[in-house]
Amino acid sequence: MAKGTKSAAKRAFKMYIDGKWVDSEDGGTFDVVSPASGQVLGSFPKGTADDAKAAVEAAVRAQDAARTMPIKERARLGVRIAEEIHRNIKEYAVDCSLEHGKPLRESIAEVEDAIPNIQWQVEDLKRWDSPAQEGFSKENVLYMSLHEPLGTVVTITPWNFPWVLPAEFVVQAMLAGNSVVFKPASNTPISAVHLMECIDKARVPPGIINMVTGPGGEVGTTLVEHPLVDGIGFTGETTTGLDIAKRAGLKKLTLELGGLGPLIIMDDAKVEPAVEDIAFGCFTTTGHCCVANERIFVHEEIHDKVVKALVDRVKKMRVGFPLDAETDMGPINNRSTLLKVERHVADAVKRGAKVVAGGKRVPGMPTDLYYYPTVVDDVPPEALFNTAETFGPTAPILRFSDLDEAIEMANAPRYGLSMAIHTANLRVAMEAAKRLKAGQICINEPVYSWDYFNPWGGFRNSGLGRIAGRWSLDAFSELKTVMFNVGRSPWPD
Numbered sequence: 001m002a003k004g005t006k007s008a009a010k011r012a013f014k015m016y017i018d019g020k021w022v023d024s025e026d027g028g029t030f031d032v033v034s035p036a037s038g039q040v041l042g043s044f045p046k047g048t049a050d051d052a053k054a055a056v057e058a059a060v061r062a063q064d065a066a067r068t069m070p071i072k073e074r075a076r077l078g079v080r081i082a083e084e085i086h087r088n089i090k091e092y093a094v095d096c097s098l099e100h101g102k103p104l105r106e107s108i109a110e111v112e113d114a115i116p117n118i119q120w121q122v123e124d125l126k127r128w129d130s131p132a133q134e135g136f137s138k139e140n141v142l143y144m145s146l147h148e149p150l151g152t153v154v155t156i157t158p159w160n161f162p163w164v165l166p167a168e169f170v171v172q173a174m175l176a177g178n179s180v181v182f183k184p185a186s187n188t189p190i191s192a193v194h195l196m197e198c199i200d201k202a203r204v205p206p207g208i209i210n211m212v213t214g215p216g217g218e219v220g221t222t223l224v225e226h227p228l229v230d231g232i233g234f235t236g237e238t239t240t241g242l243d244i245a246k247r248a249g250l251k252k253l254t255l256e257l258g259g260l261g262p263l264i265i266m267d268d269a270k271v272e273p274a275v276e277d278i279a280f281g282c283f284t285t286t287g288h289c290c291v292a293n294e295r296i297f298v299h300e301e302i303h304d305k306v307v308k309a310l311v312d313r314v315k316k317m318r319v320g321f322p323l324d325a326e327t328d329m330g331p332i333n334n335r336s337t338l339l340k341v342e343r344h345v346a347d348a349v350k351r352g353a354k355v356v357a358g359g360k361r362v363p364g365m366p367t368d369l370y371y372y373p374t375v376v377d378d379v380p381p382e383a384l385f386n387t388a389e390t391f392g393p394t395a396p397i398l399r400f401s402d403l404d405e406a407i408e409m410a411n412a413p414r415y416g417l418s419m420a421i422h423t424a425n426l427r428v429a430m431e432a433a434k435r436l437k438a439g440q441i442c443i444n445e446p447v448y449s450w451d452y453f454n455p456w457g458g459f460r461n462s463g464l465g466r467i468a469g470r471w472s473l474d475a476f477s478e479l480k481t482v483m484f485n486v487g488r489s490p491w492p493d
């Protein structure tokens with residue numbers, strides 16, 4: 001039985017504050033219900049503002065222990081946490097699939113992905129250099145810029161990748177020498193408890209990493225506004241990011257926000273890989289991805305071939321229970337996302353688009369959250385699909401006639417996380433790479449791509465700051481310059 005669990009019959013999970021598994025101070029709880037089966041998976045403490053404050057106070061008390069921990073010891077803790085995750089990949093993946101809805105093989109890949117993600121940061125920590133320079137305006141002066149932890153960092157994460165997203169913030173903030181308070185999303189907190197079990201088993205000293213569960217409107221805002229919090233790492237919706245930016249004051253912010261990633265298919269692209277990338281980037285994890293292909297721009301010369309091949313491909317996909325081996329796509333995670341998907345499809349149809357695959361819920365499933373993978377053709381640029389993140393299993397197709405038009409449509413909504421282009425022409429690819437306004441441009445790849453070592457983050461409405469690799473360590477630290485007059489050493493009489 002898991003350590004954060006009270007009993008095997010009804011799983012009653014706990015929060016983790018100051019090295020102890022605890023209930024909320026007023027005893028309140030909330031249930032986590034599986035979108036796949038409709039069953040209650042467990043109950044969680046419904047943290048309050050006082051719980052959030054208690055977690056911050058524990059983290060502040062642990063700041064010196066975190067800051068003074070030798071780099072070698074921090075690295076050892078990171079390695080141990082990764083080893084603990086490795087021990088239970090299958091168990092963690094099953095819980096991830098049940099609380100999220102994604103197929104088991106995707107959950108296994110996600111839990112596995114957390115391991116090299118942490119290991120990479122450990123390696124970067126070992127080589128985390130900083131500049132030293134001789135003086136320009138004064139002689140005999142040496143400047144050393146040293147990395148200094150922020151102090152206490154709050155990390156707040158969404159539900160769509162319950163392992164990868166906490167794994168790229170929580171452990172990294174500790175590796176950079178901070179104490180941490182982690183608030184996971186309320187739809188998928190079981191994976192967060194498992195991560196905390198790994199942190200506990202790795203013997204991270206009490207108070208250095210704490211976790212509070214509960215509503216964003218109370219726990220999240222209390223953490224964000226708390227005067228003793230020094231930095232915030234947030235992943236979630238752009239509107240929530242804006243709210244956090246208004247409340248946080250001058251805390252150091254890293255905001256990983258929404259995307260509206262376009263995949264541009266030029267007339268010289270190869271149809272088969274383009275269709276594979278459309279299907280992968282639209283329907284993996286039920287389209288619940290910040291770097292899903294939210295919009296597919298297809299050159300008019302190649303449009304009919306691409307759409308026909310895509311519809312054939314999508315009709316072969318099996319929607320089913322996430323733990324069944326033959327399932328390609330599970331349910332939508334929650335009702336508000338389902339309703340948004342339905343709203344965006346209806347809006348496009350009202351404006352003249354055609355549903356050429358899917359476009360409705362799957363009957364006879366354990367919940368009504370199962371929705372067919374959907375292709376909507378001839379979506380006009382003014383449709384919601386092209387202006388607001390859908391975050392569901394849809395491939396909206398928009399036609400274009402030249403690169404200028406595609407780039408203009410791509411940049412217009414002012415989101416800029418990841419954008420992609422398929423073309424056989426290197427000149428066109430590089431022109432697009434320069435003119436598209438996003439943190440990542442993928443050439444002959446789907447929008448849906450990332451790795452652990454590239455600076456990750458968005459332009460414009462997609463966020464602030466960079467994470468992954470050494471950029472996570474930079475995000476959770478400050479540079480402090482020490483100016484050193486070597487000529488006065490020893491101090492002259």
Ligand code: NAD
Nearest residue numbers: 157158159184185216220221236237240256257258259290
């Ligand atoms: P969300 O903004 O609704 O919630 C994210 C987290 O913030 C949750 O833990 C929630 O409880 C908390 N929260 C809500 N209101 C808050 C407030 N006022 N103050 C503090 N915390 C608050 O997002 P979501 O629906 O869980 O996630 C989906 C979004 O995340 C999508 O827009 C997606 O594109 C984005 N996302 C971005 C990235 C990236 O790398 N840029 C990665 C994954 C997801």
